[in-house]
Amino acid sequence: MTAKAVESGDLATVIGLEVHVQLETETKIFCGCSTDVEDDEPNTHTCPVCLGLPGALPVLNEGAVEAAVKIGKAIDADIPEETTFHRKNYYYPDLPKNFQITQYDAPICQDGELEFSVEGQRTSVGIRRAHLEEDPGSLQHKGGSIDTADYTLVDYNRAGTPLMEIVTRPDFRSPDEVRAFLAKLEEVLEYLGVFDATRDGSLRVDANLSIVDAEEVSGDGTIDASVLEDANRTEVKNISSHKGAEKALAYEETRQKNAISRGRAVEQETRHWDESKGITLSMRSKEEEKDYRYFREADLPPLRVSHWKDEIPIPELPDARRERFQSEYGLSDEAASKLTSTKQVADFYEDVAEQFDPDLAATWVADNLLGELNYRDMLLTDVADRFDEVTRLVELVAEEEITAKNARETVLRSMLDDELDPDTIVEQEGLGKTGEDEVAAAVTEAIEENPDAVEDFHAGEDGALNFLVGQVMQKTGGSADPGQVNQLLRDELT
Amino acid sequence: MSDSVVDPEEVRHVADLARVDLDDAAVERFTEQFADILAYFETLDEVPEIEREEELANVMRPDEAHECLSQEEALRNAAETEDGFFKGPRVS
Numbered sequence: 140m141t142a143k144a145v146e147s148g149d150l151a152t153v154i155g156l157e158v159h160v161q162l163e164t165e166t167k168i169f170c171g172c173s174t175d176v177e178d179d180e181p182n183t184h185t186c187p188v189c190l191g192l193p194g195a196l197p198v199l200n201e202g203a204v205e206a207a208v209k210i211g212k213a214i215d216a217d218i219p220e221e222t223t224f225h226r227k228n229y230y231y232p233d234l235p236k237n238f239q240i241t242q243y244d245a246p247i248c249q250d251g252e253l254e255f256s257v258e259g260q261r262t263s264v265g266i267r268r269a270h271l272e273e274d275p276g277s278l279q280h281k282g283g284s285i286d287t288a289d290y291t292l293v294d295y296n297r298a299g300t301p302l303m304e305i306v307t308r309p310d311f312r313s314p315d316e317v318r319a320f321l322a323k324l325e326e327v328l329e330y331l332g333v334f335d336a337t338r339d340g341s342l343r344v345d346a347n348l349s350i351v352d353a354e355e356v357s358g359d360g361t362i363d364a365s366v367l368e369d370a371n372r373t374e375v376k377n378i379s380s381h382k383g384a385e386k387a388l389a390y391e392e393t394r395q396k397n398a399i400s401r402g403r404a405v406e407q408e409t410r411h412w413d414e415s416k417g418i419t420l421s422m423r424s425k426e427e428e429k430d431y432r433y434f435r436e437a438d439l440p441p442l443r444v445s446h447w448k449d450e451i452p453i454p455e456l457p458d459a460r461r462e463r464f465q466s467e468y469g470l471s472d473e474a475a476s477k478l479t480s481t482k483q484v485a486d487f488y489e490d491v492a493e494q495f496d497p498d499l500a501a502t503w504v505a506d507n508l509l510g511e512l513n514y515r516d517m518l519l520t521d522v523a524d525r526f527d528e529v530t531r532l533v534e535l536v537a538e539e540e541i542t543a544k545n546a547r548e549t550v551l552r553s554m555l556d557d558e559l560d561p562d563t564i565v566e567q568e569g570l571g572k573t574g575e576d577e578v579a580a581a582v583t584e585a586i587e588e589n590p591d592a593v594e595d596f597h598a599g600e601d602g603a604l605n606f607l608v609g610q611v612m613q614k615t616g617g618s619a620d621p622g623q624v625n626q627l628l629r630d631e632l633t
Numbered sequence: 634m635s636d637s638v639v640d641p642e643e644v645r646h647v648a649d650l651a652r653v654d655l656d657d658a659a660v661e662r663f664t665e666q667f668a669d670i671l672a673y674f675e676t677l678d679e680v681p682e683i684e685r686e687e688e689l690a691n692v693m694r695p696d697e698a699h700e701c702l703s704q705e706e707a708l709r710n711a712a713e714t715e716d717g718f719f720k721g722p723r724v725s
């Protein structure tokens with residue numbers, strides 16, 4: 140790094156990720172234990188294979204391989220002719236075998252990429268590789284932190300859950316790019332039906348970050364490999380969400396830039412993200428790669444599944460669906476993006492759009508429903524069992540049974556806050572559009588009761604008509620259509 | 634067997650990785666034994682190649698759940714347990 144770059148602070152950030160995602164299969168990757176663990180008692184989803192008992196032999200789960208191939212298709216990766224499994228040897232009680240079965244020099248996916256947008260800008264990040272491996276068990280450090288605990292409790296329910304480790308190229312230039320990428324990755328995985336974002340710990344991220352001279356970044360955003368090789372980087376572990384990734388990397392970026400501006404070297408090390416404190420901490424150095432003594436897992440024959448890429452179909456992915464929503468339903472790019480943000484949102488939108496006007500459906504799903512949910516810190520998933528009620532509400536608006544304003548501000552909010560169904564709320568609040576006779580009667584009444592206003596109207600005062608409209612609206616409890624009232628008043632008065 | 638094949642530092646490193654605490658006498662003994670073991674592989678190299686069975690590939694099972702061990706069975710070999718968990722020392 141040049142002294143000039145340090146002095147002027149003309150520095151560029153380089154980030155690469157290793158993303159671990161749990162695959163949504165029925166059973167573990169090497170045994171038939173159910174992965175549907177949730178809040179079950181500890182150590183009730185185990186067998187000789189995932190407990191590492193002597194003589195137990197792993198057998199690969201076809202479902203996990205299918206999921207891996209689907210991911211490979213979605214990120215446009217190569218599925219090599221032959222892929223193999225290795226043992227990664229390390230001694231830690233989260234894996235009772237003292238090794239993890241993973242893939243080493245022949246991963247199932249190679250050289251892919253993922254496109255996403257950051258603040259409206261389309262960009263793409265290279266995926267170096269993605270491989271299958273087994274999740275370790277979970278540890279609890281009792282009586283203190285990891286360093287000060289009195290003892291450790293181990294639960295192997297999670298041990299053997301299929302994981303895909305997705306390794307990107309060092310193509311990220313900022314923490315917000317990382318956040319956008321992770322959101323997009325989750326979205327794609329959910330579309331593929333291979334991932335459940337709501338499962339605790341289903342996504343874990345390790346990130347490498349280094350700082351280079353901004354001049355080293357060429358016009359197309361690439362950086363010479365030797366420059367990256369020379370830059371000291373830190374590996375930040377223990378990141379478990381998009382927001383966490385952005386925060387952890389923003390912290391680490393500032394920490395490294397501060398060190399450089401003070402003339403100190405950044406130490407190449409592994410750091411631990413402490414979510415509660417919002418800082419990264421140096422971890423005692425662990426094994427180097429050679430210490431893992433990788434060797435072929437002789438109990439698992441090689442995999443030759445490159446042809447599965449042509450045989451296994453994958454559903455329409457978010458980008459394609461977004462484009463289709465624009466052409467098929469005439470939606471704006473923004474609305475289409477919002478409506479394809481998750482598969483569930485998109486499916487629900489299409490269901491409503493087929494029954495009513497697509498524009499009305501877009502307003503209701505993208506703006507009203509998602510807006511009110513967001514305000515309450517809820518997700519569409521939280522109301523998945525009430526889609527019928529939301530559809531009924533849209534129907535009430537579409538058939539002009541209630542005004543859009545009442546539907547949005549009273550009925551929808553009450554549905555979410557009081558958990559009532561729309562028809563009950565409309566009845567309780569007396570929101571049903573008033574019959575024509577009643578409106579006509581209210582118009583006549585308003586005119587009779589307010590001779591002054593009538594006089595003002597005839598004298599040409601603009602405000603007078605609005606006043607009378609207000610009177611009618613009040614008499615009808617706000618359920619009359621203001622435009623219609625306006626017209627009726629004009630008809631009566633002229 | 635020659636001591637030059639394996640040096641005591643390598644034995645200590647491997648012991649560290651395996652979280653095994655060896656005293657000096659044990660290191661000396663293992664240094665010799667490691668060398669012996671490596672020499673056995675040299676002997677194996679002299680075995681003539683035989684025709685292998687056709688190589689297996691794509692051995693997989695359907696994604697269907699089997700019965701798991703009960704918690705009691707899973708913990709049966711554990712030296713110490715607590716509330717259904719395996720219990721062990723601090724592992725920083």
